[in-house]
Amino acid sequence: MIGIAFAEPAAGTTYDMVFTPSGTPQGTFIAQVAALQASGRKVLISIGGANATVHLNSDPERDQFRTSMLAIIDTYGFDGIDIDLEGASVSISGGSIAAPVDAPLLRSIDAIEGMADDFELTHGVPMMLTMAPETAFVQGGQSAFGGIWGAYLPVIHALRDRIDILHVQLYNSGSMYGIDGGIYAQGTADFIVSQVEAVIQGFPTSGGNFIGLEPQHVAIGLPACASAAGGGYTDTTTVRAAVEYLLGTGTQPGSYTLVQPGGYPMLRGMMTWSINWDAASACNGANSYAENFERIFGDISTTFMDHASRERITITQPGERPHHDRWT
Numbered sequence: 001m002i003g004i005a006f007a008e009p010a011a012g013t014t015y016d017m018v019f020t021p022s023g024t025p026q027g028t029f030i031a032q033v034a035a036l037q038a039s040g041r042k043v044l045i046s047i048g049g050a051n052a053t054v055h056l057n058s059d060p061e062r063d064q065f066r067t068s069m070l071a072i073i074d075t076y077g078f079d080g081i082d083i084d085l086e087g088a089s090v091s092i093s094g095g096s097i098a099a100p101v102d103a104p105l106l107r108s109i110d111a112i113e114g115m116a117d118d119f120e121l122t123h124g125v126p127m128m129l130t131m132a133p134e135t136a137f138v139q140g141g142q143s144a145f146g147g148i149w150g151a152y153l154p155v156i157h158a159l160r161d162r163i164d165i166l167h168v169q170l171y172n173s174g175s176m177y178g179i180d181g182g183i184y185a186q187g188t189a190d191f192i193v194s195q196v197e198a199v200i201q202g203f204p205t206s207g208g209n210f211i212g213l214e215p216q217h218v219a220i221g222l223p224a225c226a227s228a229a230g231g232g233y234t235d236t237t238t239v240r241a242a243v244e245y246l247l248g249t250g251t252q253p254g255s256y257t258l259v260q261p262g263g264y265p266m267l268r269g270m271m272t273w274s275i276n277w278d279a280a281s282a283c284n285g286a287n288s289y290a291e292n293f294e295r296i297f298g299d300i301s302t303t304f305m306d307h308a309s310r311e312r313i314t315i316t317q318p319g320e321r322p323h324h325d326r327w328t
Contacts, residue, residue: 001041001043001044001130001165002036002041002043002044002275003044003045003046003082003084003132004019005046005049005084006045006046006047006048006049007046007047007048007069007072008049009052009054014054014057015055015057015061015062015064015068016064016068017047017054018068029076033076037079042079042080042128043077043078044078044079044080044128045073045076045078045081046132047082047084048083048085048086048089049086050087053087053089054089055089057104062107062110062111063111065111066111066114066115069081069111070115079127079128080127080128080164081127081129081130082129082130082131083112083130083132084133085133086134090105090108090137090148090151090152091104091147091148092105092146092147092150092151092154094146097141097145097153097154097207097210098208100154100158105151109154109155109158112159113159115127129163130164131152131155131163132167132168132221132271133152133166134168134169135168135170136148136149137149137150137153138150138153138156138199139168140176141205142176142198142203142204142205144206145205145206145207150205150207150210153205153207156210156213160213163213165219166213166218166219167221168195168199170192170195170196170220170221170232171187171223171229171230171231171232171233172229172230173186175191176194176195178256179194179197179198180256182194182255184256186231186234187231187238188234189239189241189245190254190256192220192234192239192242192246193245193246193253193254193258194256196220196246197246197259199213200212200214200215200264215266215268217268218267218268219267219268219270219271220246220267220270221273222234222239222270222271222272222273222289223273224273224274224275224277224283224284225277225280225288225289226284227280227282227283228272228273235284236284236288236292239292240296242254243267243270245258246258246263246264247263247265248262248264249265269293270289270293270296275290
C-alpha cells in the first residue's frame with residue numbers, strides 16, 4: 001500500500017483540496033499509479049501533513065472539501081485516502097469520544113463518511129481508508145482530553161467500521177504513557193510495543209473509554225531513518241525485536257509486558273515515512289527499512305478479515321499478491 005503525500009488546501013483556503021505531482025507530468029503520474037495497481041498494490045492520496053491546515057468552518061466548506069477530494073481521487077485513480085491531519089487541523093474543546101461537540105471535527109467526520117459513500121456508489125467497491133495521526137492525538141488521550149490531546153479518538157471511533165489501517169506515527173513524539181501506567185521514550189522497543197498495544201486494547205480517557213481496534217487494522221508507523229524525522233528513529237535490530245514480540249514470534253525485548261500473552265499474530269504490518277528516504281544510500285543503507293520488513297514478515301503467512309471488502313485475505317510473502325476469499 002502506497003500513500004502519496006500530500007493533497008493540501010489551495011492557497012487562501014483550509015478546505016479546497018488540490019494535488020499536483022512534483023516533478024512528474026500529470027499523465028505520467030496517472031500511468032504510474034495504474035501500473036502500481038496492476039502489480040497488486042493499493043495507492044492512496046494522503047491528506048494534510050505537517051505543513052497544511054485542513055479546517056472545515058462551515059457546511060459549504062465541508063461540501064467543497066468532499067467534492068475537491070473526490071475530484072483528486074477520480075483524476076488519478078486512487079483507491080482511497082490516508083488521513084494525516086496534524087497541528088491545528090484537529091482539536092477538541094469538550095464532549096467525549098463517542099459524542100464530540102466541535103463543529104469542524106464533526107464536519108470532517110461527515111465529509112469522510114460522504115466521500116466513502118460516494119466512492120463506493122461510483123466504483124462499486126469500498127473506499128480504502130487509513131490514518132496516520134501523531135501519538136499526542138491518540139495515545140495522548142491517556143494524559144488529557146482537550147486541544148490536540150486525544151483529538152483523533154472521536155474520528156477513529158466514528159469511522160472505525162471504515163478504517164482499513166490505523167498507523168500512528170511512533171516518532172516526533174517524546175515520551176508517552178502505556179496502558180500499564182508506565183512512561184516510555186520514543187526510539188525504544190518498549191515505546192513501539194506499548195503504543196501499538198494501547199490502540200488494540202483501548203484505554204480510559206477523561207472523555208470516556210477508547211475502544212481499541214482489531215490488530216488486523218493496526219500497523220506500526222516508523223521513520224525510515226534518522227533524517228526522516230525530528231526524533232524517534234529506531235534502529236532495525238530494535239524494530240525487529242519489538243515487532244516480533246508483538247507478533248508473538250519473539251521474546252520480550254524490554255520492560256513492557258504485553259497484556260495479551262502470545263501477542264497479536266494478525267497485526268497488519270508496518271508503515272514508513274518514507275520510501276524516498278528508505279531508498280537513499282545515506283539513510284542507514286539503501287532500503288534498510290524494507291529489508292527489515294522482509295526479515296520480520298517474509299516467512300509469516302497472515303490471514304485477516306477485511307471488514308470493508310468482506311473478504312478473507314491471506315498474505316504469504318512480500319511482493320506476492322494477496323489471496324482473497326469471500327466471507328460472511
